[in-house]
Amino acid sequence: MKILIYAEHREGQLRKITYENISLARTLGQPFEVLVVGNEVQDIQEQLGRYGAEQVVFYKNAQLENYSADGYARIVAEAVKERQADVLLMGATSTGKDLGPRVASILNAAMATDCIHVEMEGDNLKLIRPMYAGKVQATIRLTSAVKVVTVRPNVYQASEAPVTAKVDTKEVSAPDFKTVVKEIVSGAKGKLDVTEANIIVSGGRGMKGPENWHLIEDLAQLLGAATGASRAAVDAGWRPHDEQVGQTGKTVSPSLYIAVGISGAIQHLAGMSSSKYIVAINKDPDAPIFKLADYGIVADLFDVVPRMIEELKAGN
């Protein structure tokens, strides 16, 4: 069973999920190749080689500089055919979720979104994916000839296994684009997105107002974390929509999730319950968040968070 791993990149940089997927493919013991689609992508050979990719194919065209849904879909589908891959492995990122189904549709393939477990079972894949916002997990099997699988970021560790990657570059002709990306507007400069972050510090209604958010931001900065928020905080207009974690926000699975002044409503838990470690800071001992938290402090966040910042700054 041959696997083709779609390498995700933005602004010329390869993204972490690609390495995670290479590491995953190695454990499956199946032949795999990495597909890069774009124009200028940096350090392909070096980076992909470091994580163990021996064969890389680079489908290149100046018009592919920026991602375009239908344009990319055509190229990726072509690559799957040309490389005779049985499985297309992607990240369950915004790109993977947008592009995956299109490629699948072109190839008449079935697709599994957001898998948290991928394993060989005979000559097929056994896939586990959360449904109902993670309240249950489904084991699924795809029966189509070609299969598209997207894997949730941060579930598989990217582990290094240096080899020398062989990169075959192929100039492709760009198809007509029905949609054109005019511009990418980055959020606050250098801001880390919650879905990719290894550590997230999230604030809720307990923060009392946007004027106190510096506490969340300072703590996040010290930990190298992204900032998140509950819907209550977003609805109140304290935080932007893209920070909302939960059933109708982002689903995250960082190594560490710190919930500050968040009660832990079922819809919030749905978005972060698969975090490896959860810390809750809340003054209500009955707050449901404590049921899920690995570590909790039942106290006023306005005492606890400044103290954390202080201790971290002191390097203790």
Add this chain to the structure above:
Amino acid sequence: MNIAVCVKQVPDTETKVKLTEDKKAVDESEINFILNPYDEFAVEEALQLKEKYDGEVTVISLGPDRISSAIRSALAMGADKAIHLQVDENPQDPNVVANALAAELKNGGYDLILLGKQAIDDDHTQVPSILGEKLGLPSVTVVIKLNIDGDKVVAEREIDGAHEIVECTLPAIISTQRGLNEPRYASLKGIMRAKKIQIEQKPAQLSDDQLNIIGFEYPPQKNPGKIVGDSADAVPELLRLLHEEAKVI
């Protein structure tokens, strides 16, 4: 503007999902069903566009009999017509759903097709993209800002950590994300109006499932955590645990 909104009925976000004894399916007996929250943004956007440009909003939904209440919710918000594509059971493969919707949408002459970015039950997040391919139309997903001028569409979509501004032309498919608008509440007048609209019923055209669910499990139980303390004095201990026990910082 002739607008179609594809909606789905899903369990309420507060639902505790229970499995049947053999764990082959979800036990629906105690579930309260609602209109998929992301679809509300789609309905709202359609209504706003209709208010601006005139036209008609048709709600299309695929599912078993029980989905009529979700269709009514959308009608109660202000949609004009509804088509119910009937199935005995929701298909497991989103591709099958997209095929059936495409078959219905193909001949509707719609200028714009709106749907929520994802249904919060199976969370496949596939249908809007597949529809684009099936219908050969531009499709922009996870949209948080939409501007339509003549047949020119400018959409802002959310991607990880940034936003993309995308252009295309009508007819087009747009999948909606929170932030796009504030869905209106269905007023009592709207509910009464909806009651009088006849929902068009027709069997869905089903293709073969290529995605099979073998079974379900509950997510592994977390071990009960520990309360490190009840004042800020617990902070050093917390940091020590995170560093030494969890090894995450």
Add this chain to the structure above:
Amino acid sequence: MPSKALPSFSKALFSGILLDELLFPYPKMDKEEAENLKLVQETFKKFADDKIDSQKIDEEAHIPDEVMNGLKELGFMGLSVPEKYGGFGLSNTGYVKMLEFIGGTDPSVAIMLGGHQSIGYKALILYGTDEQKKKYLPKLASGEMVASYCLTEPGAGSDAAGIQSKAVRDEKRGVYILNGNKQWITNAGIADFLTVFAKEPITDKDGKVKEKISAFIVTRDMKGVSVGKEENKLGLKGSSTASLFFEDVEVPFENVIGEPGKGFKVAMNVLNAGRLGLSGGSLGALKHVMRPALAHIKERRQFGKTLSEFEMIKEKVAQMTIDLFATESMIYLTSGLMDRGDVDYSLEAAMCKVRATEVAWNGINECLQMVGGLGFMKEYPYQRLMRDGRVNMIFEGTNEILRMFITLAGIRDEGEYLKKIGEALKGPIKGFGVLTDYATQWLKDRVMTEHIRDVHPSLANAKVQFETWAKNTHFSAERFIMHHGKNVIYREMRQERLANAAIDLFGMISTISRVDSLIAEKGEEKCKHEIMIANVFADQAWRRVRRNLLMMDSNADRQMGELSDFMVKQGFYPFATESMEILL
């Protein structure tokens, strides 16, 4: 109520007749209405989640304009206004369910909405002319006008027939001149449409002039209408409560609701109809606090166990559940009777109000108790719902007055046999359950029944208990009349016992009917807990009935009365203990 109304189940029960055909099968909502109601609830829930902050409403003693305007725009002010007048046209059952739902979200909002539509414009719906309805109902339904029900006065609370407000006809100008003042009127501060009860001199058949009550539509824009300052209350702080003053207000003749001089009946029937809304709202509030309370006892550990593992805590949880279920069964059985439109439901509605307000009060109290000191803290909802729920036992007829009503109206037909007593029973609290001659005759033609229809075997025991104690209650009521003759009206402690027995019996039969219908629908397997509740309730209820009936004959009522008289004369607690000689 139509003149050919059938007698009520409970009135017949006092007479030894079990009209089980009124109660079986348990009423079921129309499918289409049920679907609509679900949508309305969804709308309310979304709106409330986004916009209603109960703690803030309580603290600021005000429902924000955004919430008021939202409720109006969405149509919540016209839940029970018929569709042709621009409302949503809910059935009584649908309406009560909505108030339960709203009461379970925010009691202040529920009472604002209830004051407006359960009683505020109810007289217009029940007795208004088509013209009056056309003129006002659309505005009331849209919330352009908010309504108040204005009966209570400084000198007339429970004794509502004693109101002093006066309306005098000025034939030349075609208006009444209205003078008087009303007190503690819900929505007074925001209302534009006032249903005002006042006395007018009426000449009766034999030429005598008597002061009789009439009901008037008074609008806020009429000259001479003014509002007092907002009361500072224990609870329901967000709802407006204030006095209203009427000074030479000119009210056009066409603003009389119903017949002149028949206003007391209007006032009472509005309350009869409104009581279920309040009952539903009370239960909603209890359901609302049960959630956090149940979550707390599951988590909180003492003595190495969770609170939920302790027996006394279990007892509380089980008891409130049983009481809730039984009361709910009574309420929706009664609302079903209202929706039939051909039965007298006034007694049942009163029973529901008494039971629901007390079950809610006790239940909320127990929830607060279960969570301990936390329940006393303002950050948690327990204390607020307790404060909000307290007045439910006072307004829309105090529970004492309603107990008198239940017994006295209930035994009136028995009294009819002994003509004189029948007359006396009409006396004490005017307008008590106006049973039609038709119904009386209908009842007289019946013979005593000892059994109700067969029910599912799992409920057979409860059924036998019901039948046994229904019969005993009938005999007890008969003895009460025979022993005390027309003095029954002064024997309030006994009235209270009979009323309590009747409420328990109605609770038993309501649960039996509900669970019997449930079993028929879902099968016994799926109704395990419901069957258990019906049986435990029946067991608890018949023991209470027995005790109440025993105390009809053997009690310390005389001493209790004497002691109270002594105390009132003293004016303070006079019994000193050692070194506490300075009395409090």
